[in-house]
């Protein structure tokens with residue numbers, strides 16, 4: 001399905017929701033319903049940011065939560081940088097970054113993504129080309145999960161113990 | 172930093188200077204690290220400046236006030252910041268829907284009764300309330316549920332009395348004002364526990380004013396009354412029992428006034444100390460497979476309620492395994 005067929009008018013989904021989709025659907029459901037846990041900080045979302053700043057002005061090195069955006073010379077490409085602690089959630093990070101690129105493209109902005117893993121001394125470049133379908137599927141999946149009448153049943157995984165929702169899920 | 176409850180027993184003033192909170196009394200001015208405060212319990216005559224209140228509101232710190240006798244007066248409940256439209260709708264839906272409300276109301280009573288049974292067994296009195304609880308199954312009105320609850324409680328007090336030392340019998344549970352020492356002690360502890368539950372609810376997305384066993388009009392934070400059914404026996408009664416059995420609470424800690432028997436200042440101090448120590452004690456949680464404090468058990472109960480309301484898992488009230 002291409003973006004023309006799917007009515008992604010507003011892209012109301014936040015990057016963090018795409019991230020959570022690949023971390024845990026239970027977490028995504030609770031988060032989307034406003035049932036958040038103390039430690040859970042919400043990232044300022046890219047969409048709101050873009051509208052507030054009427055896209056990119058002269059600013060450089062803007063920090064939106066854990067995302068930083070390098071503003072590139074006129075006519076050049078914008079780089080979205082995300083700094084991550086480890087690779088455990090690689091897929092989630094990647095999809096979140098892709099979502100930002102997708103979002104920017106829908107606003108007519110060409111961009112590429114860079115994931116930083118300072119602890120591993122690694123960086124990873126991400127481009128949207130050819131992966132639009134993945135993102136659209138993810139967006140639809142987020143919407144499907146959020147429309148479920150009850151949270152998806154939790155599944156015990158290695159990350160549960162460190163998850164802010166651990167007590168809620170497993171009590 | 173682990174956040175802690177702050178109890179103010181002496182008279183003084185709570186004020187803010189720049190970004191520090193101070194408690195000032197006859198002994199001087201003491202800075203309080205606001206990052207480390209979970210909630211505040213005020214027993215003394217305390218003036219609070221509006222700047223201090225603004226500061227506390229900003230940090231989402233609830234302040235509970237107790238009157239001269241140590242009974243709950245009310246709370247400064249900062250504007251709720253954790254809201255979930257979805258949960259509010261579910262909470263209200265479960266109140267309006269007769270069957271759903273009845274189910275929760277009964278579960279609170281069952282949980283309370285099981286915890287009373289548990290206490291009596293710990294104190295060497297073998298009992299089970301299964302017959303009364305069976306009656307509960309068929310009742311169809313909240314008033315009837317309340318009625319069964321009252322009868323269970325009556326039996327519980329009668330049995331508990333057999334085990335209490337002379338001079339500390341409950342005899343007839345009296346309130347407002349309590350007519351003897353044990354009643355005074357239980358009421359004092361229940362007040363404090365109720366405030367603790369209000370604090371725990373504040374830290375979730377539950378709205379404290381919608382309840383099931385108690386009528387929402389009964390008290391402003393009626394959901395805390397519902398949850399206290401589970402925790403009164405498990406926390407307050409156990410502490411009361413221990414205090415009199417171990418002679419920590421003694422006759423001289425009480426005084427008779429025109430309107431009943433009350434704890435004096437020294438008595439209040441002793442009880443609060445015991446309460447605070449109890450709430451930070453931890454027990455191993457069999458499902459979570461980790462240690463949790465007694466206070467945290469209240470939060471976990473709130474989580475279980477949330478799960479019931481959103482349809483994740485049926486509420487199963489906590490029965491002390493410890």
Ligand code: SF4
Pocket residue numbers: 023024025026027154155156157159160161163164165166169
């Ligand atoms: S504890 Fe596990 S199942 Fe629950 S939200 Fe977190 S990751 Fe998902």
